[in-house]
């Protein structure tokens with residue numbers, strides 16, 4: 393197992409991707425470190441956008457990886473994360489998620505997950521994943537209404553966030569190891 397070797401868990405943080413970068417820069421996070429938050433105050437999305445990160449409804453995590461090749465090729469690692477999330481969703485809900493432009497995961501045509509991969513000059517890549525889990529349609533701000541969904545909205549079930557977190561780490565680890573085998 394690589395991903396999840398080290399876990400940093402915060403109740404609230406600005407952004408797990410930003411914290412991952414700080415921990416890598418200070419030498420506290422090694423390859424495989426995972427930064428998890430119950431809420432983010434400034435969750436970051438694609439350039440110019442934010443990620444809605446209210447407490448205890450979604451999954452907000454970042455994994456620090458250091459692939460030995462193609463470190464600047466973020467498309468491949470984004471696809472690794474997207475495949476891991478799609479498998480997780482299938483496993484939890486039996487629903488088939490659609491992957492759009494490698495970093496958006498959709499259910500019923502609405503966004504349930506976003507992925508933000510960032511490359512550091514040290515060779516690390518931070519894979520950030522935001523998954524909407526127990527949101528109701530009324531949980532989202534007006535600007536996201538009609539565009540965002542959650543596992544609970546799609547299934548009517550309430551999910552145990554700790555169990556979902558554990559499963560996403562397993563899937564991410566599985567897909568990342570397969571990727572490393574592919575590029576060696």
Ligand code: BTN
Pocket residue numbers: 406407408409410432434435436437438441442443451452453454495496505506507508520521522523
């Ligand atoms: C997108 O715009 O679709 C990408 C969203 C990525 C959000 C996640 S939440 C965990 C990690 N920390 C961040 O600040 N962003 C990513």
